[in-house]
Amino acid sequence: MHRARKKKCDVEAKMAAPLSTMKFWKPGTEAPGISEERELNSETTGSPIIFNPHTALSIEKQRQKLPVFKHRNNILYLVESYQTVIIVGETGCGKTTQIPQYLLEAGWAAEGKVIGVTQPRRVAAISVANRVAEERGALLGHEVGYTIRFDDCSDPHATRIKFLTDGMLVREMMADPLLKKYSVLMLDEAHERTLYTDIAIGLLKKIQKKRRDLRLIVASATLDAKKFHDFFNLNESGDPNKDTCGILTVEGRTFPVDVFYTVSPVPDYVKATVETVLKIHETEDDGDVLAFLTGQEEVEKVVSLLQDQARSLSRYGMKKHLRVLPMYSGLPYAEQMKVFERMPSSVRKIVVATNIAETSITINGIVFVIDCAFVKLRAYNPRTAIESLVVTPISKASASQRAGRAGRNRPGKCFRLYTEEDFEKLPASTVPEMQRTNLAPVILQLKALGIDNVLRFSFLSPPPAQTMVQALELLYALGGLDHYGRLTDPMGVRMAEFPLSPMFAKMLLESGNFGCSKEIVTIAAMMQIQNIFAVPPNQKKAAAREHRKFAVAEGDHLTMLNVYEAFIKHQKSSQWCQEHFLNYKGLLRAVTVREQLRRLMNKFKVPRTSSEGDPDVILKCIVSGFFANAARIHHSGSYRTLRDDRELHIHPNSVLFGEKPPKWVVFNEVVQTSKYYMRDVTAVESSWLVELAPHFYKQAKHGSLASKRSRVL
Numbered sequence: 001m002h003r004a005r006k007k008k009c010d011v012e013a014k015m016a017a018p019l020s021t022m023k024f025w026k027p028g029t030e031a032p033g034i035s036e037e038r039e040l041n042s043e044t045t046g047s048p049i050i051f052n053p054h055t056a057l058s059i060e061k062q063r064q065k066l067p068v069f070k071h072r073n074n075i076l077y078l079v080e081s082y083q084t085v086i087i088v089g090e091t092g093c094g095k096t097t098q099i100p101q102y103l104l105e106a107g108w109a110a111e112g113k114v115i116g117v118t119q120p121r122r123v124a125a126i127s128v129a130n131r132v133a134e135e136r137g138a139l140l141g142h143e144v145g146y147t148i149r150f151d152d153c154s155d156p157h158a159t160r161i162k163f164l165t166d167g168m169l170v171r172e173m174m175a176d177p178l179l180k181k182y183s184v185l186m187l188d189e190a191h192e193r194t195l196y197t198d199i200a201i202g203l204l205k206k207i208q209k210k211r212r213d214l215r216l217i218v219a220s221a222t223l224d225a226k227k228f229h230d231f232f233n234l235n236e237s238g239d240p241n242k243d244t245c246g247i248l249t250v251e252g253r254t255f256p257v258d259v260f261y262t263v264s265p266v267p268d269y270v271k272a273t274v275e276t277v278l279k280i281h282e283t284e285d286d287g288d289v290l291a292f293l294t295g296q297e298e299v300e301k302v303v304s305l306l307q308d309q310a311r312s313l314s315r316y317g318m319k320k321h322l323r324v325l326p327m328y329s330g331l332p333y334a335e336q337m338k339v340f341e342r343m344p345s346s347v348r349k350i351v352v353a354t355n356i357a358e359t360s361i362t363i364n365g366i367v368f369v370i371d372c373a374f375v376k377l378r379a380y381n382p383r384t385a386i387e388s389l390v391v392t393p394i395s396k397a398s399a400s401q402r403a404g405r406a407g408r409n410r411p412g413k414c415f416r417l418y419t420e421e422d423f424e425k426l427p428a429s430t431v432p433e434m435q436r437t438n439l440a441p442v443i444l445q446l447k448a449l450g451i452d453n454v455l456r457f458s459f460l461s462p463p464p465a466q467t468m469v470q471a472l473e474l475l476y477a478l479g480g481l482d483h484y485g486r487l488t489d490p491m492g493v494r495m496a497e498f499p500l501s502p503m504f505a506k507m508l509l510e511s512g513n514f515g516c517s518k519e520i521v522t523i524a525a526m527m528q529i530q531n532i533f534a535v536p537p538n539q540k541k542a543a544a545r546e547h548r549k550f551a552v553a554e555g556d557h558l559t560m561l562n563v564y565e566a567f568i569k570h571q572k573s574s575q576w577c578q579e580h581f582l583n584y585k586g587l588l589r590a591v592t593v594r595e596q597l598r599r600l601m602n603k604f605k606v607p608r609t610s611s612e613g614d615p616d617v618i619l620k621c622i623v624s625g626f627f628a629n630a631a632r633i634h635h636s637g638s639y640r641t642l643r644d645d646r647e648l649h650i651h652p653n654s655v656l657f658g659e660k661p662p663k664w665v666v667f668n669e670v671v672q673t674s675k676y677y678m679r680d681v682t683a684v685e686s687s688w689l690v691e692l693a694p695h696f697y698k699q700a701k702h703g704s705l706a707s708k709r710s711r712v713l
Contacts, residue, residue: 024260024261024262024263024415059134059135059137062135063094063098063101063135066093066094066097066098067089067092067093067094067250067251067252067253068089068093068094068095068098068099068250069094069098071248071250072098072102074248075087075099075102075248076102076103076106078246078248079103079108079184079215079217081246082215082243082244082245082246083208083212083214083215083216083232083234083244083245084208084215084216084217084218084232084233084244084245084246085215085216085217085218085245085246085247085248086217086218086223086225086228086229086232086245086246086247086248087099087217087218087219087220087247087248087249087250088219088220088221088222088223088225088247088248088249088250089219089220089221089249089250089251089252090221090250090251090252090253090254090404091221091252091359091362091401091404092252092253092362092408093250093251093252093253095188095219095250096117096128096188096219097128097131097132097135099186099217099219100115100117100132100161100186101132101135101136101161103115103184104160104161108183108184108215109160109161109183112157112181113160113181113182113183114159114160114161114162114181114182114183115160115161115162115182115183115184115185115186116162116163116164116169116179116182116184116185116186117161117162117163117164117185117186117188118163118164118165118166118169118185118186118187118188118197118200119163119164119165119166119188119189120165120166120189120192120194120196120197121165121329121356122148122149122151122165123329123333123336124189125146125147125148125163125164125165126146126148126153126163128163129144129145129146129153129161129162129163132144132161132163136161140153141153141154141155141159142155142158142159143158143159143160143161144159144160144161144162144163145159145161145162145163146162146163146164147162147163147164147165147168147172148164148165148168149165149167149168149499150499150528150589150592150593150596151592165196166187166194166196166197166199166200167196167499169185169196169200170196170199170200170203170442170445171445171499173203173449174445174448174449174496174497177207177449177450178207178210178211179207179211179214180211182214183213183214183215184214184215184216184217185204185214185215185216185217186216186217186218186219187200187201187204187216187217187218187219188219188220189219189220189221189359190218190219190220190223190228191220191221191222191223191359191397192359193430193432193433193434193460193461194433195433195434195437195439195441195442196442198432198433198434198459198460198461199434199442199445199446201218201231201460202457202458202459202460203449204216205231205232205458206458208232208234209234216232218232221359221401222359222397222400222401224429225247225249227460228245228460229245229247231460232244232245233245252404253408254404254407254408255407255408255409255410255411255412256407256411256412257369257403257404257406257407257411257412257413257414258411258412258413258414259403259413259414259416260413260414260415260416261416261418261419261420261423262416262417262418262419263419264419265418265419265422266417266418269293269372269373269374269417270293270298270301270302270372272372272417273291273293273302273352273370273372273417274302274305274306274309276291276370276415276417277289277291277306277350277370278306278309280368280370280415281313281320281322281348284368284413285367286320286345286348286367287348287365287366287367287368287410287412288343288348288349288350288351288363288365288366288367288368289348289349289350289351289366289367289368289369289370290351290353290357290363290366290368290369290370290405290406291350291351291352291353291369291370291372292353292354292355292357292358292369292370292371292372292402293352293353293354293372293374294354294355294372294374294375294376294391295328295354295376295389295391296326296328296330296331296354296531297673299326299327299328299352299353299354300326300537302352303324303325303326303352303537304537306322306324306350306352307324307537309322310322310323310324320346320347320348321346321347321348322347322348322350323343323347323348323349323350324350324352325338325339325349325350325351325352326351326352326353327339327351327352327353327354327356327357328353328354328356329354329356329530330530330531332583332585333585339351339353339363340363340364342364342365343365349365351363351366354375354376355375355376355394355398357405358398358401358402358405359401362405362408363405364408364409365409366405366406366408366409366412367406367409367410367411367412367413368406368412368413368414368415369402369403369405369406369412369413369414369415370414370415370417371394371399371402371403371414371415371416371417372417373393373394373399373416373417373418373422373426374391374392374393374394375391375392375393375394375398375430376389376390376391376392377389377390377392377430377431377433377436378390378433378436378437379392379436379437379672380436380437380438380439380467382464382466382467382469382470383466383644384641384643384644384646385470385474385628385643385644386629386641386643386644386646386670386676387437387438387669387670388669388670388671388672388676389669389670389671389672390672391672391673393425393426393427394426394430395426395427395428395429395430396423396426396427396428396429397428397429397430398430399416399423399426402414403416432460432461434459434460434461434462434463435461435462435463435464435467437467438467438470438471438474439463439467439468439470439471440471440474440475440501440502441501441502443468443471443472443475444475444480444487444492444495444496444502445496447481447486447487447492447496448487448492448493448496448497452485452486454468454472455468472485474502474628475492475502477627477628477693477695477696478495478502478503478506478625479491479492479506480492480495480496480502480506490604491506491509494509494604495509497600497603497604498597498600500524500528500597503625503626503628503629504524504527504625505625506624506625507520507524507621507622507624507625507626508520508521508524508597508600508601508606508625509601509604509606510621510624510625511601511606511609511621512601512606512607512608512609514609514617514618514620514621514624515609515610515611515617516609516610516611516614516617516618516621517601517606517607517608517609517610518608518609518610518611519561519610519611519618520618520621520622521594521597521598521601522560522561522564522565522590522594523557523558523560523561523618523622524594524597525564525590525591525593525594525597526560526561526563526564526590527557527560527668527680528590528593529583529586529587529589529590529593530586531583531586532560532563532582532583532586532587532590533547533581533582533583533653534581534582534583535581536581539581542581543581546579546580546581547580547581548655549580550562550563550566551655552615552655553659553683554615554619554682554683555654555655555656555662555665555681555682555683556654556655556656556679556680556681556682557618557619557622557680557682558615558618558619558682559655561618563582563587564587564590564594566580567582567587568591572587572588572591619682619683619684619688620688620692622666622682622684623666623684623688623689623692623693624692624693626666626667626668627666627689627692627693627696627697628643628693628696629666629667629668629669630642630664630665630666630684630689630697631648631664631665631666631667631678632663632664632665632686633661633662633663633664634647637661639661639665639678642689642697646676647675647676648667648670648676648677648678649675649676649677649678650665650677650678650681651671651677651678651679651681652677653679654678654679654680654681656681656683662683662684663686664683664684664685664686664689665678665681665682665683665684666681666682666684667679667680667681667682668680668681
């Protein structure tokens with residue numbers, strides 16, 4: 001735990017004015033303008049990477065330098081003695097890379113057994129697997145491997161340590177319900193409480209009752225250890241000597257961190273971030289800066305503004321230069337790696353990041369942290385049945401993690417873009433994803449695993465009942481469940497096998513009947529890739545001009561189909577992608593994803609058919625899966641959902657933005673910033689909704705559409 005002078009965190013970020021008026025104060029000192037006598041008012045695509053500051057040492061010496069090393073014997077003793085071990089260790093202590101190796105060296109992978117380590121993010125699984133393979137002197141994919149969605153780099157016979165996403169672990173249970181090949185499973189970064197982490201936790205508790213030999217390690221940088229201990233402890237005797245769960249804390253490599261708050265709330269944290277970076281550069285000693293923002297758009301905006309400022313500072317003869325770098329999950333791997341590069345002494349590195357930099361990565365040289373107090377989280381509203389990405393205040397635990405990034409190499413400073421009073425209003429921890437997301441995908445998987453009564457499933461944090469009911473209703477509407485709530489065969493059984501949302505799965509399975517399976521599998525694959533369109537900050541107009549060449553009036557889905565088909569037509573050329581401002585690696589991944597989805601469709605004997613240029617059959621097929629995400633134009637120019645009259649807008653990145661708005665649309669998801677925006681939007685006919693989802697919609701007498709939930713829109 002870092003030792004900030006005042007360890008409290010953040011809240012409603014509202015930001016400041018010009019640089020000269022940006023004022024911070026450190027708790028424990030007199031606040032500006034306040035008398036000493038006055039009492040002061042008083043924590044998707046992802047991409048963590050391992051940075052190693054000891055590269056000059058041998059691998060063995062590097063491993064011994066990590067704080068977790070001195071706990072090696074204690075960890076092995078606890079794993080031998082308890083079914084479950086809770087390990088709380090700060091980012092950088094070495095728990096992720098070292099504990100699996102300690103277990104391997106102690107014989108836990110003997111007789112063909114596997115040590116599994118889950119990660120919430122895909123790139124984390126790849127990055128850590130790479131590092132551990134390097135430390136073992138092994139080729140990645142043999143002794144050490146990884147498995148993520150659409151990418152299995154492991155050997156069923158040779159792999160002894162396997163890193164995988166928590167979602168893939170749950171998926172493996174469909175073929176191996178007791179996970180018999182694993183001797184130990186380590187759930188890493190458990191504090192993030194992702195949807196599939198929580199599902200895995202509930203399923204593993206169930207498995208442990210049947211497999212007393214299975215060992216479970218729950219590891220995290222910040223964790224409510226007692227909550228996890230009480231959940232996993234199978235001892236009901238009251239005798240602590242019979243506990244089945246142990247706890248261990250591993251210290252990190254931390255230095256003191258001074259925390260500074262703004263004197264008053266700030267109206268614009270994006271602008272304030274830029275001002276604070278410049279103020280640090282102007283007034284503080286050497287040391288790199290890490291600034292937290294909520295998403296890619298904000299990150300790129302701040303990076304662009306700071307790069308402009310950096311050029312100005314260079315022209316005015318400032319001795320120390322700025323190198324400004326972005327960091328977010330959708331950034332290409334090569335670009336992410338730039339944040340770990342060492343800078344010359346004449347350069348100060350500025351890393352502008354999302355919450356990926358909270359616990360998933362450690363960047364050497366960070367001395368100053370700027371915390372905007374907000375994060376973008378997925379939130380589901382069961383009343384409207386809309387899941388959206390919402391900018392929301394962070395928790396005190398997250399604020400503590402952010403501040404701690406400044407104390408990894410030497411004493412640091414954290415500048416919080418909010419008042420201490422606002423910090424005190426923050427929740428202690430982030431609401432688990434289980435309690436704020438659409439549960440249809442996990443309920444489908446739980447049903448496929450034979451858990452019929454999902455309402456009585458052992459959740460670490462039970463989800464709201466209304467959210468569960470909505471998920472069951474959606475699965476019934478999609479044909480995945482019957483009216484008894486049982487998995488349908490074949491539709492529900494097949495939907496559960498797709499590593500996609502139930503809506504995408506239904507669309508794919510129906511595509512043969514619509515005569516467009518070739519096009520639909522391409523669209524589904526493209527929709528799994530982030531940032532197909534590349535938009536360099538200094539070439540926005542040129543990029544937009546090239547991107548318009550692929551756009552079609554029907555919307556984003558057919559536009560993505562055009563991009564893919566053009567990519568294939570041009571022999572998957574990287575040069576062609578560069579000329580048209582397209583993400584080459586993303587398109588290559590779409591090719592791989594498409595092939596895997598195609599194999600699943602072959603397994604289920606979905607006919608290979610083509611629309612032969614008829615867009616309507618493709619659009620109807622999309623409606624067959626996404627009918628619940630429908631909206632109609634409103635006289636105000638915005639859209640309204642059919643289920644709850646929620647106001648929505650077309651996202652600026654959509655090809656339909658700025659064009660004559662279609663009367664009816666379906667969309668993939670909603671993102672909330674200043675407004676609720678629909679992403680991946682396609683124009684449809686209202687008659688298709690009634691035709692393809694008569695169980696969901698009906699035509700009202702006056703010709704408009706009515707939801708069968710008694711909402712006439």
